[in-house]
Amino acid sequence: MINGKTVAILVAEGFEQAEMTEPRKALEGAGAKTVLVSPAEDEVQAWKRFDKADRFNVDVALDEANPDEFDALLLPGGVANPDQLRTLPKAVQFVKRFVESGKPVGVICHGPWTMIEAGVVKGRTMTSWPSLRTDLVNAGARWVDQEVVVDRGVVSSRRPDDIPAFSRKLIEEIGEGRHQRAAA
Numbered sequence: 001m002i003n004g005k006t007v008a009i010l011v012a013e014g015f016e017q018a019e020m021t022e023p024r025k026a027l028e029g030a031g032a033k034t035v036l037v038s039p040a041e042d043e044v045q046a047w048k049r050f051d052k053a054d055r056f057n058v059d060v061a062l063d064e065a066n067p068d069e070f071d072a073l074l075l076p077g078g079v080a081n082p083d084q085l086r087t088l089p090k091a092v093q094f095v096k097r098f099v100e101s102g103k104p105v106g107v108i109c110h111g112p113w114t115m116i117e118a119g120v121v122k123g124r125t126m127t128s129w130p131s132l133r134t135d136l137v138n139a140g141a142r143w144v145d146q147e148v149v150v151d152r153g154v155v156s157s158r159r160p161d162d163i164p165a166f167s168r169k170l171i172e173e174i175g176e177g178r179h180q181r182a183a184a
Helices: 017-029 080-085 089-101 112-118 130-138 160-176
Strands: 006-010 033-038 043-048 051-057 072-075 105-108 148-151 154-157
Touching: 006 017, 006 089, 017 033, 017 043, 017 051, 017 072, 017 105, 017 160, 072 089, 072 112, 072 160, 080 089, 080 112, 089 105, 089 112, 105 112, 105 160, 112 130, 148 160, 154 160
Parallel strands: 006 033, 006 072, 072 105, 105 154
Antiparallel strands: 043 051, 148 154
């Protein structure tokens, strides 16, 4: 159980709905509080593959979010979401602070794009949506095709089908707490 832990969920327009809602439900079921953080100030639009899905209320605007107030980070995928986040210096710094501090980070599908931009994947073993393989390898990561991969507190998965295993591992990592920082 991860009672008392607070997890930031960083999303921009176009995140894959199931990659946010399903892990969120699992995290909350394990006792965590989740906080939707976004560059959008009021609501953010989810997608289901290529179609618009539900809108979600933003709990904290990215400009006001402080990584020190959270115990872990969830980075859902979807193509548009991380592509937007990686262009925003505040989002990139937000992600970088979590990884550098050793706090658990869960990232799925196209979510690693923001981590690549933050310069925090080098030397890590990760998985992702298959089209990100070259991006991760070029950024210095070791890419593997597995349902879920854990490397020093970073939990990565490939796709929505992996969410049950991804959620279990993320909850386990949050329960363990901070991990030793990776060498630069």
